Every structure is written in C-alpha cells, then in structure tokens.
Amino acid sequence: MEYDTLILGAGAAGLMCAAHAGGRCLVLDHAKAAGEKIRISGGGRCNFTNMYAEPGNFLSANPHFVKSALARYTQWDFLDLVGRHGIAWHEKTLGQLFCDGSARQIVAMLLDEAAKADATVWLQAEIIEVARTESGFRVVTQNNGRRKTVTAANLVVATGGKSIPKMGATGLAYDIATQFGLSLTDTRPGLVPLTFPPERFSGLAGLALPVRTSGGGGAFDEAMLFTHRGLSGPAILQVSSYWREGDEITVNLLPGADAFQTLRDLRTQAGRKNLSTMLAQVLPARLAEHLSTEWALTGNLADQSDKALRVLADRIHGWTLTPAGSEGYRTAEVTLGGIDTDALSSATMEAKTVPGLYFIGEAVDVTGWLGGFNFQWAWSSGWAAGQAIQTRLRR
Numbered sequence: 233m234e235y236d237t238l239i240l241g242a243g244a245a246g247l248m249c250a251a252h253a254g255g256r257c258l259v260l261d262h263a264k265a266a267g268e269k270i271r272i273s274g275g276g277r278c279n280f281t282n283m284y285a286e287p288g289n290f291l292s293a294n295p296h297f298v299k300s301a302l303a304r305y306t307q308w309d310f311l312d313l314v315g316r317h318g319i320a321w322h323e324k325t326l327g328q329l330f331c332d333g334s335a336r337q338i339v340a341m342l343l344d345e346a347a348k349a350d351a352t353v354w355l356q357a358e359i360i361e362v363a364r365t366e367s368g369f370r371v372v373t374q375n376n377g378r379r380k381t382v383t384a385a386n387l388v389v390a391t392g393g394k395s396i397p398k399m400g401a402t403g404l405a406y407d408i409a410t411q412f413g414l415s416l417t418d419t420r421p422g423l424v425p426l427t428f429p430p431e432r433f434s435g436l437a438g439l440a441l442p443v444r445t446s447g448g449g450g451a452f453d454e455a456m457l458f459t460h461r462g463l464s465g466p467a468i469l470q471v472s473s474y475w476r477e478g479d480e481i482t483v484n485l486l487p488g489a490d491a492f493q494t495l496r497d498l499r500t501q502a503g504r505k506n507l508s509t510m511l512a513q514v515l516p517a518r519l520a521e522h523l524s525t526e527w528a529l530t531g532n533l534a535d536q537s538d539k540a541l542r543v544l545a546d547r548i549h550g551w552t553l554t555p556a557g558s559e560g561y562r563t564a565e566v567t568l569g570g571i572d573t574d575a576l577s578s579a580t581m582e583a584k585t586v587p588g589l590y591f592i593g594e595a596v597d598v599t600g601w602l603g604g605f606n607f608q609w610a611w612s613s614g615w616a617a618g619q620a621i622q623t624r625l626r627r
C-alpha cells in the first residue's frame with residue numbers, strides 16, 4: 233500500500249500534521265483511540281494553548297530552535313481554528329486557555345480537520361518495523377490482527393515521549409531516531425511532583441498556598457500543594473522541569489511581601505506572642521507549626537533582635553529543600569530532552585541527514601512550561617512539518 237506520507241502517532245502533533253500534509257496520508261497509532269492525552273488533559277477540559285506563548289516558555293538544549301515554528305503557527309492561529317469549530321473557551325489564569333465543555337471537542341476537531349484533508353487513521357496499529365527504501369520509507373504494522381506493509385516518501389514520527397506509559401507512551405521515536413543515526417539528548421520526567429521521605433510532609437497533606445519556587449534557572453509564582461508523598465501543585469511541577477537529581481529547590485513562602493518588615497511590625501504590635509503563634513499570622517497555621525519545629529523557633533517575638541528576625545525572614549523567603557526524587561514518568565506530564573534539535577531543521581522539522589524523515593511534538597528536545605505551552609508546541613511543530621510536506625509533494 234503506497235502513500236505519500238506516513239505519520240506515526242495520532243496524538244496532538246500527529247493529527248495536526250495530518251490536517252496539513254495533503255496528498256495520500258496515513259496515520260498509524262497503537263492506541264484504541266486517537267488523542268488520548270488531549271482527552272485527559274487539563275482535567276478533561278484541555279488547556280490547549282496559552283495567550284502569552286513565546287520561545288522563553290520552552291526548555292531545549294537550543295532555545296532558538298522553537299522560534300520559527302512558533303512564529304509561523306501561533307496561539308492565535310490555533311484559537312482561530314477552535315473558533316471555526318464553534319468550541320467555546322475561557323481563560324483560566326495566566327493566559328491559559330481551556331475548553332468550556334470538554335477536551336473531546338479538541339480531539340473531534342483535529343480528527344475532522346485530518347478527515348477534511350483526506351488523511352486516513354489506523355488505530356490499534358502496532359509498529360513492527362520501520363525501514364528506508366530507495367524512494368522513501370517502509371513501515372510494517374500489525375493492524376486488526378493482520379500484518380500490513382505500507383510505504384511513503386515521507387515519514388513523520390509523532391509518537392511523543394515516555395510520560396505515562398499506562399496510556400501507551402513508548403520510546404519509539406527515540407529508537408527510530410537512533411536507527412537513522414540522529415542523536416538524542418538525555419531524557420527525564422518533567423512537570424512532575426517532587427518526592428520527600430514519607431514522614432516529611434505527610435502531616436501537611438492537602439495544604440496549598442501561593443509561593444515562588446526557584447531552582448536550576450527557573451522561577452515560578454504559583455500555588456504549591458503538600459501531599460503524602462511530597463510536594464506538588466503548579467509551582468512545583470514548573471520548577472521540577474529545571475530540577476536535577478540531588479539539587480535543591482528554593483521556596484519563597486511569602487512572595488511579594490517583606491517578611492522582615494512584617495516581623496518587625498508584629499514585634500511592635502504583639503511582642504509578647506511567641507514566635508510560632510506569630511508565624512501563624514503570616515502563614516497557614518499547620519505550616520507555621522511545622523516550620524516552628526523544623527526551625528526550632530522558641531521564645532517571644534519581643535526577645536528577637538533585628539538580626540534574629542532577619543535570619544527568620546530569609547528562611548521564609550528562601551526555604552531550601554532537597555527533594556529525594558520525582559514521581560517519574562508514571563505521573564509526569566511531559567518528557568524533557570529527546571531528539572537532538574541539531575539534527576532537525578527548525579523550519580520544517582525534517583532530519584538534516586535523512587530527507588523525508590520528520591520528528592514533531594514531544595519526541596523532540598523541546599518542553600514547554602505548564603499552561604498550554606506543550607500543546608502549542610505540538611500544533612506549531614505539526615503544522616511546520618505538514619506545510620513542508622505539502623510543499624514537497626507539489627514539487
């Protein structure tokens with residue numbers, strides 16, 4: 233069976249590419265349904281893009297790589313598509329755009345666009361073999377219990393990263409890249425809760441507060457959540473992408489306030505109060521109690537010198553923590569690292585050394601922040617490859 237383009241992966245990037253590649257296009261995916269990660273994303277409402285998406289929101293060994301694709305297919309282009317499909321949406325916070333109804337609307341929209349472009353989608357199609365031929369590529373697949381061989385001039389790898397293996401994530405993209413001599417950057421889980429010894433925060437489980445987290449060059453003002461296993465919430469997920477095993481993270485527990493001045497004012501107003509009671513005036517009571525023990529706070533506020541208050545204020549603004557680890561690919565929203573961007577054209581996503589071979593989406597060493605950026609990368613990179621293929625087919 234001959235096609236112009238084979239796309240491996242009917243996820244966000246693969247379906248976007250299928251909607252734009254033109255010609256005879258076949259999408260293969262081993263899952264039972266297309267776009268499963270879209271379906272479960274954003275708590276079922278899909279945070280499909282971000283109003284403020286720009287290159288600075290992405291991690292990659294080459295921070296310039298994203299620029300071309302993001303500039304040519306922007307968040308406004310995707311929003312326009314969403315609008316044309318009559319999907320109602322809203323901004324939740326920080327420019328994050330969600331469906332009013334269901335993430336399934338985004339999956340349906342992409343499948344509709346792919347169908348309009350005459351693309352065919354085969355689900356439950358295991359990829360058995362990928363090989364180069366004289367005129368392009370050959371893929372052997374096991375589909376509906378039958379082994380089939382399909383060929384095409386173009387092969388697009390859109391099988392994503394390793395996060396959430398339970399949902400069908402595999403390292404196929406990395407295997408194919410290696411097979412064709414493309415280099416990889418180290419992969420690790422991103423946007424993932426950080427773990428601590430069980431006794432450390434279990435007493436605080438369920439407590440959330442606004443903080444500023446920082447570490448590894450990233451800093452984020454969002455909510456942090458204590459859990460039985462450690463720390464989670466957007467502020468932690470964001471900083472986890474910058475965190476490396478063994479490193480510290482810093483949590484500013486009173487962002488936007490001057491803890492030293494606040495403590496001095498409290499000393500004037502209520503000097504007889506003990507330190508832990510006072511701490512509960514500026515932080516949630518359970519956390520104040522926990523920190524009073526951890527920092528061995530004793531005595532009244534009135535007994536504290538400016539120097540002692542300064543030390544305490546610095547601790548509040550810079551609580552340093554060394555996570556034991558992360559929850560790993562089991563719960564990570566994304567995979568950091570992947571196909572080395574040096575091996576790809578930033579305009580087309582085509583492999584520089586293998587004409588007709590493209591890598592898009594999460595498989596590539598491009599990872600967005602939390603907040604709709606990862607889907608925007610899937611749309612932009614999928615569109616870039618689709619356009620390039622369409623142009624190639626017209627030649």
Ligand SMILES: Cc1cc2nc3c(=O)[nH]c(=O)nc-3n(C[C@H](O)[C@H](O)[C@H](O)COP(=O)(O)OP(=O)(O)OC[C@H]3O[C@@H](n4cnc5c(N)ncnc54)[C@H](O)[C@@H]3O)c2cc1C
Pocket residue numbers: 240241242243244245246260261262263266267268269270272273274275278279280281357358359390391392393395396399400401402403404564565566592593594595603604605606607608610
């Ligand atoms: C719980 C969760 C919530 C998320 N929420 C958001 C959000 O709200 N906003 C946001 O921007 N990002 C979110 N993300 C991240 C986002 O889902 C991904 O960045 C995005 O889906 C990547 O698109 P992709 O097309 O590259 O890969 P995917 O969407 O993962 O698609 C890859 C496809 O390839 C198929 N595949 C994999 N291996 C094989 C194989 N060996 N053979 C055949 N097929 C294969 C898979 O079945 C899948 O359909 C979330 C992720 C998770 C896990």
